[in-house]
Amino acid sequence: MPIRLSQLFLRTLREDPSDADVQGHRLLLRAGYIRRAAPGIYTWLPLGLMVKAKIEKIIREEMAAAGSQEVFFPALLPREPYEVTGRWSEYGDNLFRLQDRKKADYLLAPTHEEVFTLLVKDLYSSYKDLPLSLYQIQNKYRDEARPRAGLLRGREFVMKDAYSFDVNDEGLEVSYQAQRAAYERIFTRLGVEYVIVKADAGAMGGSKSEEFLSPSPIGEDTFVRSAGGYAANVEAVQSVAPAEIDFSASPAAEVHDSPNTPTIKTLVELANSKVKKHDGSSWSAADTLKNVVLAVTSAEGKTEIVIVGIPGDREVDQKRAEAFFGTDQVAQATDEDFAKYKVLVKGYIGPTKAGAQFLGAKAASGIKYLVDPRVVMGSSWVTGANENEKHIFGLVMGRDFSADGVADIAEVRAGDLAPDGSGELELARGIEIGHVFQLGRKYAEALDLKVLDENGKLVTVTMGSYGIGVTRLVAVLAEANNDDKGLIWPQSVSPADVHVVAAGKDDAVYEAAEKLAAEIESTGKTVLLDDRAKVSPGVKFSDAELIGIPTVVIVGKGLETGEVELWNRRTGERAAIKLDSVLSAVK
């Protein structure tokens, strides 16, 4: 049975909804696929549900092909397992928490590692039971501070989350690759453009991890790629350090007065007007060593002051810093922080003071000191002298100062080199549509998931977790497939295969359209039939453009000569064809 527009619960909107911030979302609202129920929370109308169901079907088929079995967990879960792993508190305000009538704590699960781990522990106990791969397609909850772009960042959303369980690391690698390959098949079938990028493990606390990003100007993730095939999310890029430098001939460091130079810009200007550079060239920001004072607060709430020395031509990248320190609370030190560390002279901080190491856990200040990977042995820097209005020139790493370690948290820039030698990096924006992740033994250890191995010895299971944002994919597809007239679905997820429009007033037109719809459906294709009486052809065409089924057949005045129009929604091409050749044309 065709879906009849005369019956379909649908009201297309001519006006853009005021609260929609991106084009794909605007069109999903206008074309009647979804409606907003609350901030970041959406209702699925019939057309939207059809698209979502098609995506879920493809995911289920590929999960089954990858040997993953479907289960279904509650969304409402007790606090205890999330308390054990620490995520009850780590999630902070992002977690929806509630109490039942007995005042027991519950949460609306944002992800299900804990309970999958406990389920497997509950049922399995031997290496013979493994490998195991389980998944679910389910409503998830995350109390986003700023829900945006409709389905792209919602507070109630559907995810496919899969988990693998293996007895050893080799097994995990196989399970990981199987899911990764399934993801490639899924996104290819859906017609979604994607890039696989190395990702930082971040808050999930695991080891190997890759993200599937769909390149898009509205994406929230910045990633880098090289012409030679390297791709990584910004947090995961390893900076390329230059070679160490022989400093045997480097001139000694000199302190210079530097009045009114609290910034890199003023410092460089002063240096160029006052200090001759060894090789005769001009000083640039890249010659300076900027010492950034950070206040790093752990998940447990403990704040530590850390100073990081980075080349003066770069800034700290917030996301890279968060990934490096393993916490999302990394801030530039405030005046209050400085007040507590009176030894620090704001604007004139440097690793040494009066010829001796000053920064560092074991040095005079006692403050932890890390440096950018570019601060290699023998590199020479202009930096603060830890005295008001004084800088030191020609301070050489490894000769004049040292650091407690390396912190690779400076921004990545277009033109930086890829760490694998595949050329220069370019920056792009993308939307995370999938994530594959080697969790390792973190959850199994916390929740005591062990099995007996071949020798009868208890070993901790190693796990992977694998997510796809199902409802987000609807947004990604809508965003990537539209024009100023409306949506243009890829065939694989279109709510129907063919849109048949009865464009005319004569009964004959409606009868022919009905007959054609039935014939197309008899070939196994699905049809959206615009059989609305008293609606003008113009409105019907506009609605067809807005709804975005890729193939449209217009039954209208050509009928007298046995012809209909075949309309390719994507190319806009319209061609008259014989009624009896429609079936082969839409195949």
Place this chain on the structure above:
Amino acid sequence: MPIRLSQLFLRTLREDPSDADVQGHRLLLRAGYIRRAAPGIYTWLPLGLMVKAKIEKIIREEMAAAGSQEVFFPALLPREPYEVTGRWSEYGDNLFRLQDRKKADYLLAPTHEEVFTLLVKDLYSSYKDLPLSLYQIQNKYRDEARPRAGLLRGREFVMKDAYSFDVNDEGLEVSYQAQRAAYERIFTRLGVEYVIVKADAGAMGGSKSEEFLSPSPIGEDTFVRSAGGYAANVEAVQSVAPAEIDFSASPAAEVHDSPNTPTIKTLVELANSKVKKHDGSSWSAADTLKNVVLAVTSAEGKTEIVIVGIPGDREVDQKRAEAFFGTDQVAQATDEDFAKYKVLVKGYIGPTKAGAQFLGAKAASGIKYLVDPRVVMGSSWVTGANENEKHIFGLVMGRDFSADGVADIAEVRAGDLAPDGSGELELARGIEIGHVFQLGRKYAEALDLKVLDENGKLVTVTMGSYGIGVTRLVAVLAEANNDDKGLIWPQSVSPADVHVVAAGKDDAVYEAAEKLAAEIESTGKTVLLDDRAKVSPGVKFSDAELIGIPTVVIVGKGLETGEVELWNRRTGERAAIKLDSVLSAVK
């Protein structure tokens, strides 16, 4: 591809789980269909999910056939619409409430009348858009005080809820009948025994309402039925009032001392020893009028004292009383309540005092007085005289006393007459599996859902709501289809059509079983294949019995002579058949 037991995420349990209170639930746990995640909250394992998916598929097909369109609402909803209809507070402790990071109030929806109403209001505005029928299949939440019997009364559960929208009452009746008929088809296809009973509108506040109950000794609902075809839930039974009695010749009422007769039993004993009955027979409890003092608290929290006179041989039925008063807070008056009404002499309350009307909103006490329908004009009663240790005999309704109205809240008993004249009632227990309900205009009025009618006049839409407990049906089917060995699924919902057991050690057995499974699947049937090596035939047979696929084929030693065993799980019948006749046998 068959489902292989060697791979399936399943661990059957030999022991009964300690926390399972009914047989069907015990078996669902033991056979690996579900696991408990929290009180009243369950995880669906692969086999359970397959059964649930089959039920959902049948429901979707019949909803589509009934012209209902599928949508999908959030489970997490804002407070406002439920505030408007009063249900935010009416639901009391049964509602899971929570706040988001901005301290806005949300709920986990137990049912979606409000938001369906708002959605239709949002999109539709004309009588031409109606009738409309929408449904969803979705996780619902109810914080039950006493979750029980596993999936039967859970706190997170799946419902199909449908809503109809019509411009007038005739339309509503048509929509209602369409859903009712769909329900009959659904339950018939599922192989669930059901009775349709008249139901009280209760807290939903509508008019016509019927429940689909599946008769079961573990059911929480009591219903009545007559041999002549009447069926109703206990709350909805209208008591049959006897004919009015000509009281012109009735003797005058007399007050007698009745020391130590605070109960009906002591009163009847005293009456028989002391007072001669007019017609010469013995006094019985049915001759007495018991005046029950009730404290009725409305949803708004206001408590009123009401006295109800019922024949002394019956008790007040709590559910009928709740339905009658439209609140679930109906309690027998406490000593505290009596202390506030000093005019009431506990144990000796009656409608009159010293020959004058005493009970009643406009009488001496000012307390509202209602009577059972059996207290007809001319009926004569033994009842309290409102003095300590005194009763009055022969008090005639309509001559000596009156009431403010009728309250049909006494218990229904086997042997009572059906209100439609179809004979005596019998009582039975059932599980509510579906509910069809004419909501009328309650929600549309509260949320202002109006459309323009044919004359351009705004009219309020009339609605129906229609629910099926999807996960509850799994419990009902498991409860109705089992024996002491395990589950026995109806074909329509069985996780697979055929269970093929490879029972033997030879490779030939496994190869033949594999081949047979593939052949059966090629006919469009699904197979669960027990291909586990190193598992004894005995264990495999036990698991087959526990899992409960209705048709089992055993590939074993008969193979040498080209035979396998066909095992009917329901009848227990096992018969050797030729390998090449299996396909026709399982058809």
